[in-house]
Amino acid sequence: xxxxxxxxxxxxxxxxxxxxxxxxxxxxxxxxxxxxxxxxxxxxxxxxxxxxxxxxxxxxxxxxxxxxxxxxxxxxxxxxxxxxxxxxxxxxxxxxxxxxxxxxxxxxxxxxxxxxxxxxxxxxxxxxxxxxxxxxxxxxxxxxxxxxxxxxxxxxxxxxxxxxxxxxxxxxxxxxxxxxxxxxxxxxxxxxxxxxxxxxxxxxxxxxxxxxxxxxxxxxxxxxxxxxxxxxxxxxxxxxxxxxxxxxxxxxxxxxxxxxxxxxxxxxxxxxxxxxxxxxxxxxxxxxxxxxxxxxxxxxxxxxxxxxxxxxxxxxxx
Amino acid sequence: xxxxxxxxxxxxxxxxxxxxxxxxxxxxxxxxxxxxxxxxxxxxxxxxxxxxxxxxxxxxxxxxxxxxxxxxxxxxxxxxxxxxxxxxxxxxxxxxxxxxxxxxxxxxxxxxxxxxxxxxxxxxxxxxxxxxxxxxxxxxxxxxxxxxxxxxxxxxxxxxxxxxxxxxxxxxxxxxxxxxxxxxxxxxxxxxxxxxxxxxxxxxxxxxxxxxxxxxxxxxxxxxxxxxxxxxxxxxxxxxxxxxxxxxxxxxxxxxxxxxxxxxxxxxxxxxxxxxxxxxxxxxxxxxxxxxxxxxxxxxxxxxxxxxxxxxxxxxxxxxxxxxxxxxxxxxxxxxxxxxxxxxxxxxxxxxxxxxxxxxxxxxxxxxxxxxxxxxxxxxxxxxxxxxxxxxxxxxxxxxxxxxxxxxxxxxxxxxxxxxxxxxxxxxxxxxxxxxxxxxxxxxxxxxxxxxxxxxxxxxxxxxxxxxxxxxxxxxxxxxxxxxxxxxxxxxxxxxxxxxxxxxxxxxxxxxxxx
Ligand SMILES: Nc1ncnc2c1ncn2[C@@H]1O[C@H](COP(=O)(O)OP(=O)(O)O)[C@@H](O)[C@H]1O
Ligand SMILES: [Mg+2]
Numbered sequence: 001x002x003x004x005x006x007x008x009x010x011x012x013x014x015x016x017x018x019x020x021x022x023x024x025x026x027x028x029x030x031x032x033x034x035x036x037x038x039x040x041x042x043x044x045x046x047x048x049x050x051x052x053x054x055x056x057x058x059x060x061x062x063x064x065x066x067x068x069x070x071x072x073x074x075x076x077x078x079x080x081x082x083x084x085x086x087x088x089x090x091x092x093x094x095x096x097x098x099x100x101x102x103x104x105x106x107x108x109x110x111x112x113x114x115x116x117x118x119x120x121x122x123x124x125x126x127x128x129x130x131x132x133x134x135x136x137x138x139x140x141x142x143x144x145x146x147x148x149x150x151x152x153x154x155x156x157x158x159x160x161x162x163x164x165x166x167x168x169x170x171x172x173x174x175x176x177x178x179x180x181x182x183x184x185x186x187x188x189x190x191x192x193x194x195x196x197x198x199x200x201x202x203x204x205x206x207x208x209x210x211x212x213x214x215x216x217x218x219x220x221x222x223x224x225x226x227x228x229x230x231x232x233x234x235x236x237x238x239x240x241x242x243x244x245x246x247x248x249x250x251x252x253x254x255x256x257x258x259x260x261x262x263x264x265x266x267x268x269x270x271x272x273x274x275x276x277x278x279x280x281x282x283x284x285x286x287x288x289x290x291x292x293x294x295x296x297x298x299x300x301x302x303x304x305x306x307x308x309x310x311x312x313x314x315x316x317x318x
Numbered sequence: 319x320x321x322x323x324x325x326x327x328x329x330x331x332x333x334x335x336x337x338x339x340x341x342x343x344x345x346x347x348x349x350x351x352x353x354x355x356x357x358x359x360x361x362x363x364x365x366x367x368x369x370x371x372x373x374x375x376x377x378x379x380x381x382x383x384x385x386x387x388x389x390x391x392x393x394x395x396x397x398x399x400x401x402x403x404x405x406x407x408x409x410x411x412x413x414x415x416x417x418x419x420x421x422x423x424x425x426x427x428x429x430x431x432x433x434x435x436x437x438x439x440x441x442x443x444x445x446x447x448x449x450x451x452x453x454x455x456x457x458x459x460x461x462x463x464x465x466x467x468x469x470x471x472x473x474x475x476x477x478x479x480x481x482x483x484x485x486x487x488x489x490x491x492x493x494x495x496x497x498x499x500x501x502x503x504x505x506x507x508x509x510x511x512x513x514x515x516x517x518x519x520x521x522x523x524x525x526x527x528x529x530x531x532x533x534x535x536x537x538x539x540x541x542x543x544x545x546x547x548x549x550x551x552x553x554x555x556x557x558x559x560x561x562x563x564x565x566x567x568x569x570x571x572x573x574x575x576x577x578x579x580x581x582x583x584x585x586x587x588x589x590x591x592x593x594x595x596x597x598x599x600x601x602x603x604x605x606x607x608x609x610x611x612x613x614x615x616x617x618x619x620x621x622x623x624x625x626x627x628x629x630x631x632x633x634x635x636x637x638x639x640x641x642x643x644x645x646x647x648x649x650x651x652x653x654x655x656x657x658x659x660x661x662x663x664x665x666x667x668x669x670x671x672x673x674x675x676x677x678x679x680x681x682x683x684x685x686x687x688x689x690x691x692x693x694x695x696x697x698x699x700x701x702x703x704x705x706x707x708x709x710x711x712x713x714x715x716x717x718x719x720x721x722x723x724x725x726x727x728x729x730x731x732x733x734x735x736x737x738x739x740x741x742x743x744x745x746x747x748x749x750x751x752x753x754x755x756x757x758x759x760x761x762x763x764x765x766x767x768x769x770x771x772x773x774x775x776x777x778x779x780x781x782x783x784x785x786x787x788x789x790x791x792x793x794x795x796x797x798x799x800x801x802x803x804x805x806x807x808x809x810x811x812x813x814x815x816x817x818x819x820x821x822x823x824x825x826x827x828x829x830x831x832x833x
Contacts, residue, residue, distance in 0.1 A: 004825075005818045005822065005825045006812075006813060006818060008824075008825035009813055009817070009818065009821055009824060009825050010813075012824045012825065014813070014817075014821050014824050014825075016811070016812065016813040016814060016817050017654070017814060017817065018651055018810055018811045018812065018813075018814060019811040019812070019813075022808075022809065022811050023811055089757060091757075119700070123700060123702075126702045126703070127702075127703060128700075128702060128703060189757075189758050189759070189762075208823070211820065211823065212823075213823055274821075277821065277824060278820075278821065278823055278824065281823065281824060282824070283824060
């Protein structure tokens with residue numbers, strides 16, 4: 001850690017958090033658009049308008065008095081997900097994979113009674129999982145079944161794909177793969193791994209595990225690189241249109257590839273993290289500069305932005 | 319970049335404004351540039367008794383004077399029934415009492431507070447070497463002969479070579495015995511002081527005989543006499559009895575120069591003379607207060623020193639809190655060290671003023687630990703946010719009471735001062751601590767604790783620095799400069815030091831590892 005590393009990071013075009021905040025987020029993300037991404041109900045409504053697929057909503061619960069209506073809404077649905085509209089970091093999300101008589105079973109095998117679930121929803125409504133501590137809405141939505149593409153490199157849980165978009169141009173991407181250590185969650189600081197995805201080809205690169213660069217999944221031992229992500233162009237289009245949806249210039253778009261529906265938008269993030277640079281072994285700064293210098297014509301539609309990105313952002317290993 | 323120019327303009331104005339105000343205060347209002355440089359404040363008092371024949375006596379007593387290189391703050395003279403006047407002769411200043419005295423003598427007194435400077439002013443060019451009165455030509459020639467071999471030395475070395483002549487312990491190897499013999503006769507006749515002075519002057523050194531007092535807490539009935547010699551850059555003081563050289567002229571208070579006696583009388587006598595010197599306990603705050611309080615200039619009338627004293631104390635501390643915030647900025651935005659909440663460490667630092675640093679940190683850690691254990695066990699109860707925080711708040715207050723009672727039992731004052739810790743902040747910190755452990759692991763939680771403790775400690779040390787407090791109190795406009803630095807930090811878009819570590823993979827040309 002010295003001046004040399006300082007310069008090396010600069011040359012590599014690594015984006016630091018100070019620079020991200022002051023030069024990009026503060027400049028391109030209007031405060032007024034933040035509620036659109038911080039509240040998943042608003043995000044879903046917006047996505048519907050733009051014909052972007054989201055997990056179908058079975059029911060929204062806003063008042064404690066309405067919790068008893070849940071039963072009727074999920075009748076005949078073997079699996080579903082309960083999540084707080086304003087949650088973050090995976091908190092307060094319960095996946096129900098199966099039902100046994102009156103009880104609910106999570107993918108990890110935990111059994112919840114009806115009363116447990118009601119109590120959890122009541123917690124969500126009083127804002128326990130909401131960042132601001134405000135009253136919240138509970139979303140009951142369909143459980144997604146991840147397509148098998150990443151099955152060889154996932155220990156358990158649902159891998160999600162993140163695309164970071166600047167001025168509507170997808171510029172860097174990664175897939176977060178749960179590990180045994182991460183307890184099936186896709187949070188990097190809990191020990192999940194993240195593999196970079198090359199924008200031009202949609203193929204995975206090496207991965208980062210606890211800030212070390214790796215080529216094989218730590219649990220399954222299978223290679224993480226060179227996996228072709230299906231529906232790649234469609235996913236980039238979804239990511240690109242998130243800009244048109246929200247007006248946020250700098251945004252992280254999280255998607256899951258469902259085995260039946262294909263790419264589905266999970267959530268948007270107005271302050272996407274910087275670890276994606278380690279997964280791609282490349283800095284964001286250079287790509288940001290390229291987008292700022294791009295001819296105005298490429299910004300015309302989501303399609304033109306995606307095709308420009310797919311020509312421009314190849315893996316840049318030295 | 320217009321934004322950058324705009325920022326630069328703001329930062330420059332924020333720096334120029336205090337610069338102008340401070341220059342104005344220093345130049346026009348006579349403020350000290352560094353109000354906190356340690357100054358030596360002394361009180362001198364003189365008591366004497368003047369008696370004389372019926373037609374009146376006159377006593378002339380030397381007083382300290384700014385021309386002798388000190389700063390006088392305050393003087394008090396009791397004239398009594400006598401006429402009193404002040405007279406200045408060159409660097410010397412005299413009090414003259416005259417008139418008919420009582421039978422057993424009329425008491426007079428004088429007292430002053432002054433600041434001794436570490437350096438006396440340079441000599442006036444005119445005052446160069448002439449021999450003192452009563453030294454004849456032959457004696458002068460002999461003195462010149464004795465020191466002729468020292469004239470090749472530098473001024474400082476020359477002083478070193480000649481000063482021991484006071485005791486006869488100087489290097490006489492190249493001198494003739496009969497010359498030395500003759501000199502010792504002269505020495506006896508002139509007295510040790512004058513004889514040494516003649517030698518210095520014969521060696522071409524600018525030198526004076528000075529009568530005055532050594533600056534020590536002392537009461538004495540007579541003054542001391544010494545010789546001061548100019549080295550070309552500063553004065554050195556040579557004690558004529560011992561030949562000892564003092565470099566620090568600030569340790570002496572000169573009263574008269576050029577051989578004038580400090581106490582004289584015409585037509586009468588001065589008896590029971592008593593000089594006393596005391597180190598003054600009036601603090602620097604007092605000095606500034608007096609300086610500012612006695613002036614009607616606008617900036618002085620609007621000074622913090624004009625606040626009633628009980629309110630001044632708060633501002634002495636508050637005025638340094640922005641420096642604590644500045645440190646938080648540096649630690650978070652340049653180093654990238656995490657802290658609980660943004661200004662939590664600053665509030666802790668303020669509280670440490672009552673508990674002391676170590677006790678404060680210890681109590682804080684203890685309450686945090688107890689709070690965390692309880693928070694962890696009530697997690698299962700799944701309480702809602704507001705009631706949950708209320709429970710922790712109640713716990714924190716209970717801890718405070720417990721610590722205070724234990725402190726009272728054991729007589730530990732620091733524990734009893736615990737009530738001044740910011741309990742709301744502590745409550746929120748316990749909650750944050752729990753969440754960080756849950757979400758990012760114990761390591762991150764400990765790192766955040768360390769970061770908070772570090773900022774609190776640094777801030778505590780800074781706000782306790784009296785010289786800094788005083789400087790900001792005298793020049794509150796310095797806060798604009800602090801704001802300028804904060805603004806600059808707000809535009810620092812470079813890497814944080816922690817990021818150099820976080821992204822080290824990208825800095826190296828690396829080969830992927832296989833696990
Ligand atoms: N409908 C769903 N089907 C399957 N898994 C889901 C679903 N919704 C969320 N998840 C899982 O939970 C994680 C967090 O969900 P997300 O909607 O991103 O909420 P948060 O804002 O808390 O991150 C996802 O990465 C995914 O693994
Ligand atoms: Mg998420």
